[in-house]
Amino acid sequence: MNANPLPDMVRGIAERKIRVIDLTQTLTPDFPQIELPPEMGQCWPFRLEEVSRYDDRGLAAYWNNFSCGEHTGTHFDAPIHWVSGRNLPNNSTDTVPVENMVAPACVVDCVKHVEQNADFLLSADFLRNWEEEHGKIPPRSWVLMRTDWSKRADPESYQNFDEEGQHTPGPDTDAVRFLVEERDVMGFGSECIGTDAGQAMHLRPPYPCHYYIHGAGRYGLQCLTNLDLLPPTGSVVFTAPLKIKQGSGSPLRVLALVWEG
Amino acid sequence: MATPLKKPKRKNPVLRTRAPMLPPAPRSRISLGLTSGAARGVFELQVCRDCGAVQYPPREACRVCLSDRLDWTPRSGAGELVAHTTLRHAMENYFRERLPWRLGIVKLDSGQASGGPPGQSESGTPSLIVHVHGDCAEPPCRVRVRAMLDRAGQAVLLALPEKDTPHMSDDPQMRELTCNPKFRKVFVTDGKNPVGQAVVRAMVAAGSDLVWVGEAAPWKKIPGFEEIKALPEVTVVDLDVTNPDSVKRCAGQIGPKVDILVNTAEQHRAYTVGGRYGTENARAEMEINYFGLLRLAQEFGPVMMSRGADTETNAVAWVNILSIFALANKPDQSTFSASKAAAHSLAQAMRAGMHKTGVRVINLYPGPLDVEWNQELRPPKVTPAALARAIVAALQGGAEDVYPGDIAKDWYERWRRDPKVLERELAQGE
Numbered sequence: 001m002n003a004n005p006l007p008d009m010v011r012g013i014a015e016r017k018i019r020v021i022d023l024t025q026t027l028t029p030d031f032p033q034i035e036l037p038p039e040m041g042q043c044w045p046f047r048l049e050e051v052s053r054y055d056d057r058g059l060a061a062y063w064n065n066f067s068c069g070e071h072t073g074t075h076f077d078a079p080i081h082w083v084s085g086r087n088l089p090n091n092s093t094d095t096v097p098v099e100n101m102v103a104p105a106c107v108v109d110c111v112k113h114v115e116q117n118a119d120f121l122l123s124a125d126f127l128r129n130w131e132e133e134h135g136k137i138p139p140r141s142w143v144l145m146r147t148d149w150s151k152r153a154d155p156e157s158y159q160n161f162d163e164e165g166q167h168t169p170g171p172d173t174d175a176v177r178f179l180v181e182e183r184d185v186m187g188f189g190s191e192c193i194g195t196d197a198g199q200a201m202h203l204r205p206p207y208p209c210h211y212y213i214h215g216a217g218r219y220g221l222q223c224l225t226n227l228d229l230l231p232p233t234g235s236v237v238f239t240a241p242l243k244i245k246q247g248s249g250s251p252l253r254v255l256a257l258v259w260e261g
Numbered sequence: 262m263a264t265p266l267k268k269p270k271r272k273n274p275v276l277r278t279r280a281p282m283l284p285p286a287p288r289s290r291i292s293l294g295l296t297s298g299a300a301r302g303v304f305e306l307q308v309c310r311d312c313g314a315v316q317y318p319p320r321e322a323c324r325v326c327l328s329d330r331l332d333w334t335p336r337s338g339a340g341e342l343v344a345h346t347t348l349r350h351a352m353e354n355y356f357r358e359r360l361p362w363r364l365g366i367v368k369l370d371s372g373q374a375s376g377g378p379p380g381q382s383e384s385g386t387p388s389l390i391v392h393v394h395g396d397c398a399e400p401p402c403r404v405r406v407r408a409m410l411d412r413a414g415q416a417v418l419l420a421l422p423e424k425d426t427p428h429m430s431d432d433p434q435m436r437e438l439t440c441n442p443k444f445r446k447v448f449v450t451d452g453k454n455p456v457g458q459a460v461v462r463a464m465v466a467a468g469s470d471l472v473w474v475g476e477a478a479p480w481k482k483i484p485g486f487e488e489i490k491a492l493p494e495v496t497v498v499d500l501d502v503t504n505p506d507s508v509k510r511c512a513g514q515i516g517p518k519v520d521i522l523v524n525t526a527e528q529h530r531a532y533t534v535g536g537r538y539g540t541e542n543a544r545a546e547m548e549i550n551y552f553g554l555l556r557l558a559q560e561f562g563p564v565m566m567s568r569g570a571d572t573e574t575n576a577v578a579w580v581n582i583l584s585i586f587a588l589a590n591k592p593d594q595s596t597f598s599a600s601k602a603a604a605h606s607l608a609q610a611m612r613a614g615m616h617k618t619g620v621r622v623i624n625l626y627p628g629p630l631d632v633e634w635n636q637e638l639r640p641p642k643v644t645p646a647a648l649a650r651a652i653v654a655a656l657q658g659g660a661e662d663v664y665p666g667d668i669a670k671d672w673y674e675r676w677r678r679d680p681k682v683l684e685r686e687l688a689q690g691e
Contacts, residue, residue: 027502032480041541047506048627 017261023224023237023254024074025150027066030225031073032155034193035166043069046251070249076241077195077220081248084215088141091217093247100219100241101136102184104141105256106134107230114147118160119199120169124178130161132230139184142221142237145171147190149227160198170197173208180216187219187239191227221254232257264396266431268444268470269573281569281618291319291439294333297411299408302660303312304338306387317387338406340369342420345393345400345559350411352566356413358570363393367406367420369485391418392434396426403608409438409659411673412569412619413607414612431541432656440621440656442470445520450475450500452490453483455632455645456582457525460644464523467573467657469572473515473524477507502553512560517568522561523580523652527549528635543596550600551607555606558611569618578621580652581608585669588676589683592690612661623661625651628668641667648670 002050012018032043046068052058063096070093071077077136080092090097108130113120122145137143147169153156160167169180170190179185188195188209195209205211213220221239236257241250272278287294298305307316309323310330322329351357369390389406395539397404403423419438421429430441447464451457452474464472472495476486478507479499492498498515501507529551530542533587537543561579568576586598587605605624629635631642644664651665664673675683 005405007539029501029506032478041539047504123588154479156479161480161482163482256571 001128012259013257017259019260020259021226021229021235021256022260023226023230023256024252025223025225026250027068027073028154031080032159032193033069034071035159035161043071045069046072053243067250070244070247070251071222072125074221074223074225074254075249075251075253076239077214077222077249078241078247079214079217079219079247080212080221082207082214084211085217088217091214092256093241093244094117096241097238100186102142102238103137103146104233104235105144105189105230105235105237106137106141107122107144107146107227107232107235109146109232111146111148111228114149114169118167119171119197120147121172121197122170122175123172124174127175127178130232137179137183137185140186141237142181142189143179144189144221144224144237145169145231146190146227146230148164148228150223150227155171160248163191164191164199165201166198168192168198170200172197173203173205173212176208176212186220187221187222188213189221191224192222194222220249226256230258234259244247262426263428263432265428265432266436266443266573269443272572279358279570281412281566281575282358282409283358283413283617283619284355284415284417284614288318288351288415291321292416294319295416296410296414298333298335299388299410299659300661302514302655302658303335304408304418305333306336308334310671315387318391322619336369336406336524338369338425340404340406342366342391342393342397342400343368345397359433363395363397363434365393365397365400365420365595366455367391367404367418369406374530377565379492385549389418393420393421393664394422394434394440395428395432396422396429407659409622410661411438412621412659414621426578429521435458439659440521441467441621442521442653442656444472445472445574445577446471446474446518447521447523448473448515448519450502450524451526452476452495452497452617453478453481453486454525454527455485456648457529457650458485458489459493459645460523460525460652461489461492463646463653464521466563467653469494469521471496471518473519474496475502475511476502479525480587481494497502502556503548505556508560512564516564517559518563519561520568520574520576521578521580521656522557522565523582524554524557525582527582529594529597529602529632531634531637532592532596534595536593537596541598546596546600547603550597551603554604554607561609562615565620566615566618569620570602575667576620578623578656579611579615580625580656582621582625582627582652583608583650585628585664585672587626587685589680623652623655625655625663625665626669627651627664627672628666628672637690643669646653 027046048064048066051063054060078093079088083093196207200207238255242254269530289670307319310329311328312326314325343366348362356362367387404420408416409419447469448458449460462473472496474495476497500511531674565576583605584601587601590598608624615622627643629638629642631644664670674685
């Protein structure tokens with residue numbers, strides 16, 4: 001790379017030849033939160049309390065205090081989030097190398113399968129088939145599982161609980177090991193509330209995506225949206241978490257650049 | 262016999278909603294003893310420890326022997342209505358708007374012989390000035406006197422017929438001195454826990470016109486909720502008391518249509534101070550049990566207070582389910598007790614404000630409930646259905662502080678006697 005490509009890129013964005021796509025859900029108290037058994041510690045949902053609104057609490061200003069957990073809304077999972085990644089170097093939100101926050105993305109369309117089966121598990125064979133059509137997943141790229149789950153606007157169908165728990169799609173153990181061990185991915189992203197499937201506590205090991213991805217020092221993205229606006233390959237995503245000291249994750253604004261020509 | 266109350270017609274929307282008027286509220290410090298009993302649903306009079314005289318009205322010293330050793334003591338209230346009159350003109354706006362109003366004099370059965378000072382009959386038996394229920398016969402006749410709280414939250418005495426009569430609670434005076442859910446619209450803030458569900462069923466059984474039921478986290482499948490939703494009187498509304506926006510939306514949606522609010526939203530865990538590291542759980546308890554109540558009070562309080570005199574089905578009551586552990590901390594439910602103590606304190610302030618418009622704040626202080634988080638406690642435990650019955654009884658009966666269940670009653674008595682002794686007993690792991 002000799003000539004500086006950045007002016008071209010900026011011009012491309014201004015001329016809409018490069019589109020900027022927001023992959024982020026709006027942070028609102030109405031967006032559902034991960035649901036854990038009630039005896040466990042709980043991750044806070046997003047909450048907003050007014051400081052003042054041009055009133056006796058502050059005539060000139062409108063502003064809010066907000067509170068939430070690190071894993072609220074569209075959020076980033078750092079390796080330290082899981083027990084398998086707890087002793088790795090640069091494993092928390094303040095130490096993740098910034099170079100890893102800009103990376104290409106492969107979007108794997110699972111929509112038809114998920115329409116048939118909310119518990120759909122993305123397999124290694126499914127990924128190999130995808131590669132036959134779109135090429136090999138490049139190292140250090142994100143694999144984003146497109147399910148259109150983000151189009152489920154009401155919290156009840158988004159969470160999709162019954163008496164046996166949550167029913168949402170995710171990768172199976174072989175798929176995760178394939179991505180980590182054979183493709184060296186940057187991370188795995190999902191439109192659902194977790195990178196793992198809703199019933200993943202029954203897989204072996206439980207929560208394989210968390211276990212293997214974070215165990216390899218790689219990252220997770222959850223509650224993504226607008227994946228249907230991305231091409232299968234060729235986009236670049238920006239995933240900078242808040243710089244929380246020893247943070248296990250963080251809500252973040254995920255942006256993608258897409259070349260439209 | 263009281264005329265059975267018919268379902269009131271809908272409000273004429275072109276007429277002004279009348280401002281709530283109150284009966285005269287000031288009482289002397291001594292007279293508040295009568296209010297203290299009425300608040301618990303008990304009729305108490307001063308009894309002289311030295312000469313045994315029963316005294317009414319309350320005073321600083323015994324009118325017979327001048328002793329100041331006077332004890333508030335429960336009385337049966339049995340007596341005879343010796344005179345009555347019907348008020349047809351009043352200078353007090355509250356009564357002016359409610360005429361005619363029946364008043365009378367009751368001579369109580371119990372009492373001690375004395376010289377018969379003013380206010381005591383010849384035998385020393387106190388004579389009482391009372392409101393008279395419409396079903397009491399012409400004097401002389403046998404009656405039961407009860408101490409009730411009026412709309413200002415102060416004690417008044419009401420003579421009831423000796424035996425219950427049909428539709429007794431529909432008498433206008435009874436309706437005025439109680440918060441009967443019959444034909445009223447009730448809001449149960451959380452229908453997804455066993456207590457909320459029991460309250461919904463009890464309100465429907467008590468004749469509520471409509472029961473709004475709050476639902477947080479709609480994705481959670483909770484046993485019994487579908488059955489509650491299916492009741493014809495029930496309408497489910499979104500409400501998460503931890504979310505200010507949700508509380509505001511809910512109040513905007515249904516606030517003017519709530520006559521009785523029962524706050525059943527609760528977070529309950531059982532941990533000692535060191536039993537749960539960190540404050541996440543304690544915050545969740547405060548977030549729901551204390552801040553949740555504060556948010557509800559700020560959003561629903563003003564609109565309910567504006568409707569204290571809104572036709573026959575006005576806003577009348579706000580019910581808080583606190584805990585006997587609000588008065589003295591149960592160390593193995595330490596942070597829960599603390600959150601309920603905070604709610605208890607806030608509820609006192611709410612009461613001071615809401616009394617001014619005739620809306621009664623009713624606080625329940627149950628002992629351990631028979632719910633999931635008390636699984637490891639031995640009986641006796643108050644079932645959700647029993648708690649719901651106690652709420653309805655308080656609304657129909659007129660108490661504002663309720664101690665349902667044996668443990669609550671025992672603790673309350675011990676707390677009144679000596680809070681320090683109770684604290685130490687609880688610390689010993691009673």
